[in-house]
Amino acid sequence: MNNFLNKLERKMGRFAIPNLIVWILAGYVVGYTLSYLAPGVLNYLTLEPYYILKGQIWRLVTWVLMPPDSSLLFAVIMVIFYYQLGQALERTWGTFRFNVYIFGGIIFTVIGAFILYGVMYAVYGVPVAGMGAFFSTNYINMAIFLAFAVCYPDMEVLLYFIIPIKMKWMAVVYGVLIIFSLIQTNWAGRVAIIMSLLNFLVFYFSTRNYKRISPKEIHRRQTFKSQMRQPAGHGGVTKHKCAICGRTELDDPTLEFRFCSKCEGNYEYCQDHLFTHQHIHRS
The missing domain is CATH 1.20.1540 (Rhomboid-like fold)
Incomplete structure (x- = not known):
């Protein structure tokens, strides 16, 4: 949509x-x-x-x-x-x-x-x-x-x-x-x-996030977490990264990223999670 x-x-x-x-x-x-x-x-x-x-x-x-x-x-x-x-x-x-x-x-x-x-x-x-x-x-x-x-x-x-x-x-x-x-x-x-x-x-x-419960998305998140625990390599530098799924513009050039004005802190989300994520409050 x-x-x-x-x-x-x-x-x-x-x-x-x-x-x-x-x-x-x-x-x-x-x-x-x-x-x-x-x-x-x-x-x-x-x-x-x-x-x-x-x-x-x-x-x-x-x-x-x-x-x-x-x-x-x-x-x-x-x-x-x-x-x-x-x-x-x-x-x-x-x-x-x-x-x-x-x-x-x-x-x-x-x-x-x-x-x-x-x-x-x-x-x-x-x-x-x-x-x-x-x-x-x-x-x-x-x-x-x-x-x-x-x-x-x-x-x-x-x-x-x-x-x-x-x-x-x-x-x-x-x-x-x-x-x-x-x-x-x-x-x-x-x-x-x-x-x-x-x-x-x-x-x-x-606007419901049905991907989060799909087996493919669950596997992708697990893979991403394991990669994040590994030492950083020499891959390309990215400008954008979704705080929910971790995707960047290198994963999909058509993705759009925006910062959420309701979250406390600089949290950026992709188009699939911009309106469906839970806002982050530090207090």
């Missing part, structure tokens, strides 16, 4: 939108404003495949303006909170990868809406409208939160501005709520939830 995104970024990185989270939250502000001044307009913005196929193609985009159902005070807190999360993720991943993550979630949600529309058409034999209620921006927000929790699991936030809690435990609570929603809702709701969060599932499973 990393190699694919690297190639894609080289070709299309110039089209990435900086500060994308600002534009998304600005859309929420527009949606909240419409909900107070002209609530009837929101009916023309929802993600409804029935009306999209009849020519209302703007619904493919305008559903992102639909604000989550909440009070104005909660909306203000949400905008501030998700602005911070979005900015942090963009700094961590880079503008292009953050764009891919957000737009991937939007595209998966649209595909899910049309899959649901097709299934319901096959079941009832007639076009069915009114599915916009199943798809909302709640899951875009949840995908941002879950991705941040995976990248910064030990970061603490103040729940209700009082209770300190780590992001990983909040993510566990979110996960339980998602599972509860999947159990409680009908099959149409399950399709909407799964497709809306598919970008997070792809991100999560693609």
Whole structure:
């Protein structure tokens, strides 16, 4: 996945939108404003495949303006909170990868809406409208939160501005709520939830370090440790070395190496371990 995104970024990185989270939250502000001044307009913005196929193609985009159902005070807190999360993720991943993550979630949600529309058409034999209620921006927000929790699991936030809690435990609570929603809702709701969060599932499973448990990787680590115990030879000098697997640019010229800003000390990691390693703290 990393190699694919690297190639894609080289070709299309110039089209990435900086500060994308600002534009998304600005859309929420527009949606909240419409909900107070002209609530009837929101009916023309929802993600409804029935009306999209009849020519209302703007619904493919305008559903992102639909604000989550909440009070104005909660909306203000949400905008501030998700602005911070979005900015942090963009700094961590880079503008292009953050764009891919957000737009991937939007595209998966649209595909899910049309899959649901097709299934319901096959079941009832007639076009069915009114599915916009199943798809909302709640899951875009949840995908941002879950991705941040995976990248910064030990970061603490103040729940209700009082209770300190780590992001990983909040993510566990979110996960339980998602599972509860999947159990409680009908099959149409399950399709909407799964497709809306598919970008997070792809991100999560693609960043797991499955190589660490493979026999080949275990053998390679053992070989590396035995070589490290031997006296240094006269091999070539390397500029980069992964603190986890020990690979250098001499092992694979295509490897990319970066220092981790969260580790205390100068620890450099290859592209396979940059986002999956456990941060080193001296204290």
